[in-house]
Amino acid sequence: MARASDDNLTALLMALVRSGISDAPMSPELLPRFAVLPDSDWQALLSMARRQTVTGLLVVALEHLPEDIPVPPAVEFALMAEADRLELNYFRMSEAVRELEADFHSKGITPVWLKGLECARFYPRPELRELGDIDLWLRPRDFSTAGFVSSAPDGSYHFQFQGFDVDVHRDYYDISHHEGLPKIPSPEAELLMLNVHILKHACSTGIGLRQLCDMVQAYSRLPYDEEKYKAACCNAGILRWTVLLSSFLGKYFGDGSAPLFGQASVNPAPLERIIRRGGNFGHHESGRQAALSRKPLLRKADTFWRMLRSLPFALRYAPAEALYYGLSLIRGNIKTNK
Amino acid sequence: MKLSGHCRLHKSRGKHVLIMYGRSTHALEVNESFAHIWRHFSALEFTEADVASFLESTYNLDAAKAEREASQIIGLWQEHQMII
Numbered sequence: 001m002a003r004a005s006d007d008n009l010t011a012l013l014m015a016l017v018r019s020g021i022s023d024a025p026m027s028p029e030l031l032p033r034f035a036v037l038p039d040s041d042w043q044a045l046l047s048m049a050r051r052q053t054v055t056g057l058l059v060v061a062l063e064h065l066p067e068d069i070p071v072p073p074a075v076e077f078a079l080m081a082e083a084d085r086l087e088l089n090y091f092r093m094s095e096a097v098r099e100l101e102a103d104f105h106s107k108g109i110t111p112v113w114l115k116g117l118e119c120a121r122f123y124p125r126p127e128l129r130e131l132g133d134i135d136l137w138l139r140p141r142d143f144s145t146a147g148f149v150s151s152a153p154d155g156s157y158h159f160q161f162q163g164f165d166v167d168v169h170r171d172y173y174d175i176s177h178h179e180g181l182p183k184i185p186s187p188e189a190e191l192l193m194l195n196v197h198i199l200k201h202a203c204s205t206g207i208g209l210r211q212l213c214d215m216v217q218a219y220s221r222l223p224y225d226e227e228k229y230k231a232a233c234c235n236a237g238i239l240r241w242t243v244l245l246s247s248f249l250g251k252y253f254g255d256g257s258a259p260l261f262g263q264a265s266v267n268p269a270p271l272e273r274i275i276r277r278g279g280n281f282g283h284h285e286s287g288r289q290a291a292l293s294r295k296p297l298l299r300k301a302d303t304f305w306r307m308l309r310s311l312p313f314a315l316r317y318a319p320a321e322a323l324y325y326g327l328s329l330i331r332g333n334i335k336t337n338k
Numbered sequence: 339m340k341l342s343g344h345c346r347l348h349k350s351r352g353k354h355v356l357i358m359y360g361r362s363t364h365a366l367e368v369n370e371s372f373a374h375i376w377r378h379f380s381a382l383e384f385t386e387a388d389v390a391s392f393l394e395s396t397y398n399l400d401a402a403k404a405e406r407e408a409s410q411i412i413g414l415w416q417e418h419q420m421i422i
Contacts, residue, residue, distance in 0.1 A: 063351070
């Protein structure tokens with residue numbers, strides 16, 4: 001049988017992702033397509049899931065697939081090994097965060113944990129959500145109390161703890177202005193933070209499916225006030241972007257999975273292209289891996305070039321941020337290189 | 339002796355699979371009995387006699403047969419470096 005087209009494979013991958021995200025069987029009308037899928041297409045789906053760092057969702061989806069749907073043993077076994085890796089990492093990171101939190105509290109510091117492990121709690125099987133760094137935000141007074149000195153271009157402080165990279169952020173929101181934004185912490189604040197995190201990466205090197213899955217789960221699990229959240233998006237100047245984001249989520253996860261604030265959904269193709277092109281944070285785009293292994297100046301030049309390339313997208317969907325991300329990166333690099 | 343922490347048993351879609359991690363990763367499909375025995379001993383320190391005793395009581399084997407089966411099982415585990 002001829003290899004499925006990319007669009008076909010995307011549809012099949014998203015069916016598995018939806019099943020994984022909900023920890024439930026997929027719609028039965030899709031099963032006949034999986035029943036005749038050749039081994040090569042299953043391998044392609046595994047490869048796509050790796051690029052998008054959503055292999056944990058495929059692990060869950062496979063558990064719900066009827067036993068009469070053949071899955072190549074190599075794919076099944078690879079996903080089992082993935083599950084082991086993800087679970088081990090989750091439990092190690094959870095332990096590391098517990099120790100960090102205790103340490104912060106002993107100094108009178110209250111961290112607000114971001115992304116990663118916090119997003120994992122939205123999933124039915126949190127231990128299968130891919131994790132990278134430990135991210136947290138400290139209020140300015142806590143940043144000083146901790147004795148942290150910003151070392152990164154974006155003003156954050158980095159250190160290593162029990163084998164994990166820890167990023168301590170000065171800014172909760174990756175956005176140019178912070179007036180009229182929700183109180184931290186709150187469900188609306190967390191949604192906005194996740195939202196602009198996706199925007200920031202979509203406007204630079206790229207973003208993958210993992211963070212989009214986090215977003216749809218967050219919308220589903222957080223008890224947020226839609227009017228307050230809409231107001232926050234308006235104040236942040238990202239309403240148009242948020243409608244694009246919601247249109248993407250609506251297309252792949254169902255109507256109502258993300259708020260449109262009474263607006264019509266739009267064609268999500270611009271965001272689809274970004275996700276497909278580079279996968280996880282754009283790392284799988286041609287040339288990016290090579291750039292990341294080069295000297296810092298060449299690495300930063302590659303990042304900057306990709307930002308410039310994304311400028312039309314950024315200007316269309318979040319014009320206030322279009323220049324902010326590039327300028328703040330330049331400003332930050334000048335400061336850290338002094 | 340103990341079962342190696344470098345092996346993890348999975349059940350998925352009616353199959354039991356032991357994933358073995360070492361220099362390279364291997365997968366071994368096993369049957370229900372193997373999986374049951376593995377799960378019982380996975381967190382324990384045990385002897386061959388413990389395995390024989392478990393087989394005798396779980397599968398209604400006579401003592402001699404249980405000892406022979408236990409010896410074979412331990413041998414298999416040792417052969418595949420599943421025991422530490």
